[in-house]
Amino acid sequence: MKEKISLSKFTLIISTLNFLLFHYGFFNFVFENIDTKSFNGILMIVSLLILMVIANFFAFYLVLFLTRIVGKILLSITFLLSAISVFFINTYSIIVDESMIGNVFNTNYEESSSFFSFKLILYILFMGILPCIFIFKTKIEYPTVKQFFKTWGLSLLPILLLVGINAQNVLWIDKNSKYLGGLAMPWAYSVNTALYFVHKAQENREEIPLPDAQILNNEKSVVVLVIGESARSQNFSLYGYEKNTNPLLSQTEGVTHFPATSCATYTTAGVKCILSHNDSGDLYEILPNYLDRTGVDVIWKSTNSGEPPVKIEKYFNGNDLRKDCEGEDCGYDGILLKNLKEDILGSTKDKILIILHTSTSHGPLYNTKYPIEFEKFSPVCTSVELGNCTPTELINAYDNTIVYTDYLLHKVISELQDLEGYKSSMIYISDHGESLGEKNLYMHGLPMSIAPKEQYEIPFIVWTNNGKTKTLKSANQGCIFHSVLDFLSIGSPVLEKELSVFGK
Known part of the structure; x- marks a missing residue:
């Protein structure tokens, strides 16, 4: 024994x-x-x-x-x-x-x-x-x-x-x-x-309702809000990056970009901040729920997760989108753009908000987030153990996700440009940034008090067919809620026009 x-x-x-x-x-x-x-x-x-x-x-x-x-x-x-x-x-x-x-x-x-x-x-x-x-x-x-x-x-x-x-x-x-x-x-x-x-x-599991809003006119207007994943602004050539990661957006008229920061370095808090009218920490009625209740046609499509409770009829996650999907886009974020124009033209309402929640730059396998034709920079990192890759391989793989993002955003803009009789806008903002080996840190999620700038300096890109955007020295995720309401001509007691990026 x-x-x-x-x-x-x-x-x-x-x-x-x-x-x-x-x-x-x-x-x-x-x-x-x-x-x-x-x-x-x-x-x-x-x-x-x-x-x-x-x-x-x-x-x-x-x-x-x-x-x-x-x-x-x-x-x-x-x-x-x-x-x-x-x-x-x-x-x-x-x-x-x-x-x-x-x-x-x-x-x-x-x-x-x-x-x-x-x-x-x-x-x-x-x-x-x-x-x-x-x-x-x-x-x-x-x-x-x-x-x-x-x-x-x-x-x-x-x-x-x-x-x-x-x-x-x-x-x-x-x-x-x-x-x-x-x-x-x-x-x-x-x-x-x-x-x-x-x-x-x-937390307040039941949303705190916002004051009733109203649609101020019957002008046909559409906003496509694209929520990026793990995209940091320093790897966008629009922001001065030496590699041309934005070959399409850089040549597109009506595109404006703003220096911006995120509220947090992880998805749940970042997305909540994007969709909220303020960053109080309370669970107030979020943008899609609020506008849906107001009478706006709201559509949510996602290949990601981590958003607050979205209470709208037209909510589609990755599994919903892939059910009857055919072609290469089914395995990538290109699936979010399927039937985009048809969704807009098929709407019976004057005001439309479409939210596309992407996962394009989520690590660690950046090389799996884009079709092979977007592998503009090589060699690339193919390991989940990012420290085993050379800095060049890791940055190349990540940069290719930005090239693919550039393509997706340009495609959204092209679809909106083809519409007749609509005031339209594309807004892109990331949930947070990403560390790629700087200071031996990878990915994201550090507390904001100690997080490096790579994890919170994010791209904020806007296109509109009427060209009316402000010149801002800095912006943050809190601008999104107010910009969308302002562009769609939604009157609300919580609207702060000074936070909108639209208007001169």
Whole structure:
């Protein structure tokens, strides 16, 4: 019969294993952001090393004593989740904060499956499954209640002592709390998942209705609002990029572009901001729902996800659009443009809003987001592990998604130009930007307080057949709601014309 080991010894082994396997990113950040040659810096590093092991011992010891076999199951789950988390931390330099947890719960299968790789399997196998086998095969001798409280209480003392002697480092810890909290396992995802659901429960799940609006005239008007995905302005030649990623838009009359920033660095918050009349954080009635209620013909087509609740009759997601689709466009965002002109001409209403929610520049497999004929720049990155690609390969693949975006937007404009008797406009804005290896960061999702400009400087491109757009030094996603209402001649108490890009 296999000899049992004490609960305290088992917990210490597991806590040390958790520290060794899952905290390279945590301490890499600490070493890069602290003076390792000063006494205070050395004290901080040693304290964090000890604190990481003891804090997990404190929590694991409690859970295992109280729940026994259930505790083993919970512990195994944390190792599996930590293995997956550190794969993304080490591969894409993300941090697991509350917004990243929101991304996880709002990611569809198509997006999540694009991250699958052999490296991910190795992480799950060696950092997740093998520790789980050890956890379940080990026989534990549980202490008496008195012994438990004695050991548990003694483990609390060094935690309090370490916190006390590092009082002078409180400002540094507070300044870097988002990074530290998003890299410590299993606290990063366990605490932030709880916070995510608490804040979700606090949100107004029923939209706060906006004051009634009215259509001011019967002039036939149409706006096609294209919501981009992960597009950053610095890779658009319209914004001065040295590579010609906008060969069509740059030659199109009536196109204006504005320097713009996003409200956030992840889709759910970015799209909500685009569709809202203000960035209060409350769930007010969003643009498509508001205009649909007002009498505008609103159509939503999406190959993406993460939008607030869209409550209109003509809502079509990727599965709806692909049902009877034939041809190359069915696998790309070109599917969103199918029957665009027919939708407009078939409308019985004077005011039309069509929203196209794209996924064109979503990573990591940028090379799969465009048809091969749009591979203008090569060689391209074909790996989900972006750090394995050369900077040239990664940028080329991403730039090709911008070339394809240029084509899609030009096609929308061409369709609108063919209409007779309509005042028409195309508005394009991205939900957020994208990091492509700068500062060893990839993709998006960092908190705005620490996010680099690549993740929030976005393209905002407008075309109109009457040429009446303002000259703005800067804009943001909050301009969209007011611009659409203004262009369609919708009167509303919440309309702020100074935020509209239309008019002289």
